[in-house]
Amino acid sequence: MREPTAPKKMFVYGTLMKGFYNYDKALVGQEVSIVPARTRGRVWHMSNRGYPAIKEGDGWVYGELVELKDFAAVIDLMDDIEGYYGPADTRNEYVRILCPVENLETGGMEEAYVYYYVPDDLGGPDNPVIELPQGSWRDFMKGKK
DSSP: OOSOOSOOEEEEOSTTSTTSHHHHHHTTTTEEEEEEEEEEEEEEEETTTTEEEEEEEEEEEEEEEEEESOHHHHHHHHHHHTTOOSTTOTTOSEEEEEEEEEETTTOOEEEEEEEEEOOSOTTSTTSOEEEOTTOBHHHHHHHHO
């Protein structure tokens, strides 16, 4: 298991959300609960890759707060999906960090792991993006259909 190893809830905002392909691959049957949630940041849809990226920012990013049945049983697969190799690893596409997340059912704040995009290529020639100022990749994907 890669650091950090302390079991925590996960905030997911892209393909790991319920109804998307990586949820089916990694989280089906592994969740205790899934509730709507949000965290601070900015989110983009990476057009050539078909999935989102978030970076620090003052806006809201909407997704789901997932409590896992067995953190240790699932986290390695989730890290593999997100291209996370460990703290400060130069191969990381995303890093997994603890962030404050608002549970939209209770209004309470909780700490959860969030995958933040690492490379500085957003909007570059090899990674065209669409910024999502409304903060919801799910809503963006619904609108594409």
